[in-house]
Amino acid sequence: MEDEEAAAVLKAVGRQIKAWREAAAMSRAELGAAIGYGDEMVSSVERGRRIPKPEFLDNADEALGAGGKISAMKRDVEEARYPKNVRDLAKLEAQAVELGAYASHHIHGLLQTPEYAQALYEMRRPSYTEEEIDRLVGARMARKAVFEHIPRPLITFVQEEVTLLRPIGGRMVLRQQLEHLLEVGRLRHVEIQVMPTDRDDHAGMAGSLQLLKLRDRTSIGHSEAQLSNRVISDSREVQIMEMRYGMIRAQALTPQESLAFIENLLGEA
DSSP, rough: OSSSSHHHHHHHHHHHHHHHHOOOOOOOOHHHHTTTTTHHHHHHHHHOOOOHHHHHHHHHHHTTOTTTGGGGGGGHHHHHHHHHHHHHHHHHHHHHEEEEESSSSSGGGGGOOOOHHHHOOOOOOSSSOHHHHHHHHHHHHGGGGGGSSSSSSEEEEEEEEEGGGTTTTTTHHHHHHHHHHHHHTTTTEEEEEEEEEOOOTTTTOOOOOOEETTTTEEEEEEEOSOEEEEEEOOOOHHHHHHHHHHHHHHOOOOHHHHHHHHHHHHHHO
8 A cells, every 4th residue: 555544444444344344244255246246356455465445345235234334334445545635635625615726738637538638647757557547547637627617616727738639548439528628627626728739838848736725824836747746835835836827827718719719629520
């Protein structure tokens, strides 16, 4: 496991499953046969070494007569599946009253469809396993809950034009992604802008960035690079990021122009 918090959750879940199994006088092999898994998988889950899927927990709950107590752990297990840096970022996004992001190489994570995110992770090097890809895509989709928070935060994005043209995952995936951008961009609390490639003055040449203003009036930044992913709380650094993001938005197409631009691309896709 990547972090102690997730490991502790999985070990606690594993102990509960083991306790219910022993109370039911079942062996690991018997439980595995009853729920459609091998005894090695049951053993790994009980030891906190494997992350059980929701159906594993539901089936184990029924087979062991746990009355919903094992199934009730699905939410905790689901959160433990996500990398720690994603969980930490999602917690911050949940506190945001304002969120702004500039994406230079691909569609921003909060705007991605599952198919687009899947394609991105599949092309990473060194390669991820299928289980890792499933975990990462799930984590990225879970972060999209920020759009549903009440009260609604103000959410703005600036996308480089090239990110709307690059057919990551193929033409159909790109088309679905453009359709999703239009859908999200029409929400009253969301604004999406496009930064045209022909701009000769561009404040975003230092790369992608994300800014969050929290309920306690704290402002923080988030930055991802080749091998790093960090939250920025230093007030001077955040101020620089805010200045750059403000200039990026001013240099980009307006939200209305941007939606028209995406609609035109969709017509050509």
